[in-house]
Amino acid sequence: MPQEAPPPPNGLPQLRSVNSRQLVQVVFCNRSPRTVQPLWVNFQGRPQPYPAIAPGTGRRMSTYLGHIWLFREVETDVALTANTKDIYIPSPNASGQPAMVNICLPGNTAPAR
DSSP: OOOOOOOOTTOOOSOOOOOOOOEEEEEEEEOSSSOEEEEEEOTTSOEEEOOOBOTTOEEEEEEETTOEEEEEETTTOOBOEETTBSSBOOOOOSTTOOEEEEEEOTTOOOOOO
16 A cells, blocks of 8 residues: 655645746735745745745735745744735736735735725
8 A cells, every 4th residue: 555755844735836937926915913934835846935024015026827935934934824825826917917915824814905
């Protein structure tokens, strides 16, 4: 009987980004009271850290279709949500506008505007 693969050492899901040439613009908006560490999951499934995002601020970034992003709280490494999901995978930009990605504490949603 086949055995299940052991969990990865970092505890993150076994996901990996897909190689794509379709550029997507996003704005990562930190709606939490914590400093956020964006992590791009590379083609080998390893998280690659990007510059931290301070509470209440955002960062416009270029990424690609099929790329996987995770968000963690810097001090505690607690997973945060992106648009209420555990992972963020960009979609094509609508009307040429960047996608807004609201990063929140688990169980919270972005404040109403």
